[in-house]
Amino acid sequence: MDININQSQKSVTTALKELRVLPIALEDELFRHYPATKLGVSPHVEFYSEKLYEITKQILLSDPDQNWVITAPAYYHLPAAANLMARDVHQLLQKQGFNAPLVEPRLQQKKIEFSSEEEFKKYLDYSKNNLKQRIAERQRVQQLLQTDKLKTYFENRSVIIINDINVTGTQQHFMQQEFDEYEVTSCHWLYIFNVDNQLAEDHPEVEYQINNSQLSDINSFAAVLADENTRHTARCISRLFNESLENFDHLINSLSDAGRERIFHLAEQEGRFNSPIFREKMQVLVDAQAATQATTRMQASKTPSPKVIVEL
Numbered sequence: 358m359d360i361n362i363n364q365s366q367k368s369v370t371t372a373l374k375e376l377r378v379l380p381i382a383l384e385d386e387l388f389r390h391y392p393a394t395k396l397g398v399s400p401h402v403e404f405y406s407e408k409l410y411e412i413t414k415q416i417l418l419s420d421p422d423q424n425w426v427i428t429a430p431a432y433y434h435l436p437a438a439a440n441l442m443a444r445d446v447h448q449l450l451q452k453q454g455f456n457a458p459l460v461e462p463r464l465q466q467k468k469i470e471f472s473s474e475e476e477f478k479k480y481l482d483y484s485k486n487n488l489k490q491r492i493a494e495r496q497r498v499q500q501l502l503q504t505d506k507l508k509t510y511f512e513n514r515s516v517i518i519i520n521d522i523n524v525t526g527t528q529q530h531f532m533q534q535e536f537d538e539y540e541v542t543s544c545h546w547l548y549i550f551n552v553d554n555q556l557a558e559d560h561p562e563v564e565y566q567i568n569n570s571q572l573s574d575i576n577s578f579a580a581v582l583a584d585e586n587t588r589h590t591a592r593c594i595s596r597l598f599n600e601s602l603e604n605f606d607h608l609i610n611s612l613s614d615a616g617r618e619r620i621f622h623l624a625e626q627e628g629r630f631n632s633p634i635f636r637e638k639m640q641v642l643v644d645a646q647a648a649t650q651a652t653t654r655m656q657a658s659k660t661p662s663p664k665v666i667v668e669l
Contacts, residue, residue, distance in 0.1 A: 367542065367543040367544065368533065368543070368544045368545075368546065369543070369544070369545045369546065370523065370529075370546040370548070370551060371412055371545065371546065371547050371548070372523070372547075372548040372549065372550055372551035373387060373405070373408055373409075373548070373549050373550070374387055374549070374550055374551075375550075375551050375552075375553065376550055376551070376552045376553060376556060376563065377553040377556060378553075378556065379556070379560060379563070381563065381566065381567065383566075383567065383570040387549070388567060388570060389570075389571065390404045390405065391521075391549070391550075391567055391568070391570070391571075392567075392568060392569065392570055392571040392572045393571065393572060393581065394438045394441075394442075394521070395438045395521070395568055395590065395592050395593075396438075396572065396578075396581050396587065396589070396590055396592060396593040396596070397436075397438065397441060397587050397588040397589050397590040397592075397593050398581055398584060398586060398587050398588075399586040399587065399588055400586060402438060402441045402442060402445065402588070403445060405442055405521075405549050406441075406442045406445030406446055406449070407445075407449070409442060409446050409519060409547050409549075410445070410446045410449040410450065412547055413427070413446050413450065413517055413519075413547065414450065414453065414455070416517060416545055417450070417455055417457060420515070423514075423515040423542065423543075424513060424514045424515065424542070425457035425514065425515050425516075425517065426457055426458055426459075426460055426510065426511060426514045426515070426516050426517070427443055427446060427447050427450070427457050427458070427459045427460070427516075427517050427519065428443065428459070428460045428461070428462065428511075428516060428517070428518055428519070429442070429443035429461070429518060429519045429520060430462075430518075430520060430528065430532065431461075431462035431463055431464050432461075432463065432464060432591065433463070433464050433591065433627060433628065433629065434623075434626045434627045434628065435589065435590060435591040435593075435594060435623060435626075435627045436588070436590055436591070437521075437590055437591055437592065438521050438590055438592070439519055439520045439521050440461065441588055441590065442519050442521070443459060443461075443519040444459065446519055447459040457517070458510075460507075460510045460511070462507060470628065470629055470630075470631055470632040471629060471630075471632045471634060471635075472632065473634065474634050477595075477598075477599070477634065478599075479494070480494075480595070481592075481595050481596070481599055482565070485561075485562050485565045486561060487561050488525045488527065488557075488558070488561065491524075491525055491527040491528075491561070492527055507535075507539060508538070508539045508540070511536060511539035511540075511541050512539055512540050512541070513540065513541070513542055514541055514542060515541065515542045515543045515544075515545070516536060516541050516542075516543070516544050516545065517545045517547060518532065518544060518545065518546050518547065519547050520546065520547065520548050521548065521549050521550070522548060522549060522550040522551075522552070522564055522567070523546070523548045523550070523551045523552060524552045524557045524561055524563065524564050525552075525557045525558075525561060526554075526557075529546060550567070552564075575600075575604055575607070575608070578596065578597075578608070579607075579608050579611050581593065582597065582608060582611075582612060582616065582620065583611065583612055583613070583616055589619075589620070589623055591627065594620070594623055594624055594627060594630075595629075597620070598624070598630055598635055598638055602637055602638065602641075605638050605641060606641050609641055609642060609645055610645065614649045617642065617645045617646065617649065618646060618649065620642065621642040621643075621645070621646055624639065624642065
């Protein structure tokens with residue numbers, strides 16, 4: 358475990374692993390769970406959550422008089438892997454009697470539909486971006502943060518921020534600016550991976566490499582979508598909508614009726630897939646829903662009425 362401390366910002370960064378050089382041993386256990394975690398598969402998420410919980414517990418015990426709060430990056434409707442881990446860590450802490458609250462900042466549900474396939478690709482392939490591109494994207498996202506009442510949750514508190522990977526430090530930089538405005542006491546940043554500055558500058562795509570080291574084929578992804586243990590993340594649903602129409606149709610029709618209904622509601626609630634560029638794929642979901650409902654009605658109509666016997 359590697360720790361980097363910046364006392365001037367009252368900020369501490371802790372990672373399960375520091376990445377300094379290439380190549381990365383993607384077959385190691387700490388990396389193998391990562392792609393499934395990004396999609397929301399619970400056993401893999403919990404693998405990291407338990408490790409981050411142990412660090413969080415030690416932080417809380419090291420200074421029990423501080424007014425602690427747990428948080429993670431802001432999101433729309435569907436969480437990211439970081440949000441799932443933060444929830445897990447919080448639940449584990451509660452079971453042990455810790456009372457630090459979990460605060461989940463949200464992004465404004467406006468102007469979130471993708472206007473073009475190019476914009477969608479930029480969002481989905483964020484892990485390929487260089488520093489300049491990452492800064493531009495984080496500036497855009499930061500403008501959507503719902504800041505109402507956030508200061509009341511964070512002011513004069515010590516904050517533990519759960520996240521998955523720190524590559525260029527862009528997201529942390531913008532979040533730190535927000536926390537400074539909220540006048541927090543200190544920030545403790547907890548990551549699975551923290552990429553060395555020089556490596557991040559030379560190879561910012563290292564994040565993409567880790568993200569896609571497993572579950573890259575369509576059958577593996579179909580299993581993730583269908584798994585009852587999957588807490589579908591924004592990345593998971595976005596990957597589904599990034600598939601070709603043929604693959605999308607195949608994936609949707611490989612699901613159970615309940616699975617298709619679940620995906621339909623998640624996509625609808627997220628709001629970002631109501632754009633015209635996804636019209637055909639959303640229609641596939643609508644048609645699948647209609648077919649399921651028609652089958653249910655037909656089966657109900659064929660069910661014989663129970664016999665009623667009246668004894669005189």
